[in-house]
Amino acid sequence: MHPIGVNTWVWTSPLSDATLAGLAAKVAGWGFDVLELPVENPGDWTPAHAARVLADHNLGATVCLVMPPGRELVAADAATVKSTQDYLRTVVDGAAAVGSAVIAGPAYTSVGRTWRMSAAERAAAYVQLRENLAPVTEYAGAAGITVAVEPLNRYETSLLNTVGQTLEALGDLPHCGVGLDLYHQNIEEKDLTATIRGAAGRIAHVQVCGNDRGAPGADHLDWPAILRAISDAGYTGPLCIESFTGDNATIATAAAIWRPLAPTQDDLARTGLRYLRAALDSHT
Numbered sequence: 001m002h003p004i005g006v007n008t009w010v011w012t013s014p015l016s017d018a019t020l021a022g023l024a025a026k027v028a029g030w031g032f033d034v035l036e037l038p039v040e041n042p043g044d045w046t047p048a049h050a051a052r053v054l055a056d057h058n059l060g061a062t063v064c065l066v067m068p069p070g071r072e073l074v075a076a077d078a079a080t081v082k083s084t085q086d087y088l089r090t091v092v093d094g095a096a097a098v099g100s101a102v103i104a105g106p107a108y109t110s111v112g113r114t115w116r117m118s119a120a121e122r123a124a125a126y127v128q129l130r131e132n133l134a135p136v137t138e139y140a141g142a143a144g145i146t147v148a149v150e151p152l153n154r155y156e157t158s159l160l161n162t163v164g165q166t167l168e169a170l171g172d173l174p175h176c177g178v179g180l181d182l183y184h185q186n187i188e189e190k191d192l193t194a195t196i197r198g199a200a201g202r203i204a205h206v207q208v209c210g211n212d213r214g215a216p217g218a219d220h221l222d223w224p225a226i227l228r229a230i231s232d233a234g235y236t237g238p239l240c241i242e243s244f245t246g247d248n249a250t251i252a253t254a255a256a257i258w259r260p261l262a263p264t265q266d267d268l269a270r271t272g273l274r275y276l277r278a279a280l281d282s283h284t
Contacts, residue, residue: 002230004276005034005062005240006269007207013244013251014040017049028057030270031277036207036240037098038064042090047097054098062205062240063095065105072109073132074125074159081132088136088147096143101237103140104148104179104205106157107133108169111254114158125159126169134173141175148179148204153187161188163195167202177204181242186211186221193222193229200233207242208276214261215268216241217275227279241272 008015008023015038024035035054037045054061071084091103108129117125137147149170151160160166163185166178178199182192189195196203210219217223230239244255245265251257262268 001280002236003033003060003238004273004280005036005060005238006032006273007036007038007064007240007242009038009242009244009251010269011245011265013038013248014044017045020045020050021053024053024057024059026266027269028059030273032059032269032273034060034062034238034240036062036064036238036242037094037100038066039091039094040066040068042087042094047094050094051098060238061095061098061100062238063091063098063100063103065091065103065107067106067108067110069110069112072113073107074109074129075115076109085132085136089139092136092140092143092145095145100145102146102148102179102205104150104207106150106152106160107136107147108149108159109157111152111156114154117158122159126171129159129169130171130173133170133176137173137175145175146204147176149176150179150181150205150207151184151188152181153184156184163189163199167199170202177202179205179207181207182221182226183207183209183211183213183242193225196226196229197232203230203233203235205237205240206230206235207240209241209243209272210261212261213243213255213257215243215272215275217279218262218271223275223279224282239276241269241276243268 095103151166208216244257246252246257
């Protein structure tokens with residue numbers, strides 16, 4: 001049975017120590033197993049404090065890296081690459097402090113950055129990504145943490161849109177794998193369940209939501225088939241609901257949340273939890 005988690009972005013951005021305490025109590029009371037913590041900027045929340053709060057509520061943790069403009073590992077100057085690597089190491093430190101086995105997100109370029117590439121230019125970009133990500137994955141591996149590299153849809157990046165591209169880009173780089181966000185895979189993959197099975201042994205993290213970024217189950221995706229594929233691929237980690245609040249202007253614009261996706265954000269989380277729990281019970 002997969003632990004079921006929820007990202008704090010459902011309610012707030014950026015996360016703070018005060019907000020974390022209230023959210024942890026709420027989601028634990030509903031029956032979530034894991035709280036997913038984004039690190040928008042180091043210092044927004046305190047890892048030691050978060051670890052205590054999560055332990056008080058018997059919650060596990062996963063940690064997300066965040067790539068706004070200025071965080072780049074590809075096609076960027078040396079100073080920008082170094083500052084991005086430093087940021088990612090800080091995220092690893094936070095993950096270690098709260099007991100997360102992964103840091104997950106688009107650890108390659110800033111979200112929204114797109115450019116045209118020839119096949120040769122793309123291949124060179126993948127080489128550059130491996131070279132610049134390697135010090136981070138080595139650092140993560142020493143802490144027992146895996147970097148889950150998340151492909152994004154075509155409107156958010158031009159570098160890694162599919163799971164196949166991500167596996168090609170990573171090659172045999174150790175201490176890393178693919179972070180599946182089914183919102184993006186639903187847009188980009190021709191056969192979603194075949195893609196998941198094809199990534200067997202390389203799936204490091206899974207984020208779930210409805211096809212419209214709402215609650216899983218309140219949408220048109222074939223969740224029983226998806227959950228079977230995830231099981232067949234050998235992934236046993238958390239399934240974390242990731243959606244966003246339209247109440248925060250910055251995050252609403254970044255994630256294109258222009259309308260309510262559920263009656264309330266609490267409803268989105270609880271509906272998704274109930275559906276996933278029932279679907280997993282049925283699957284097992």
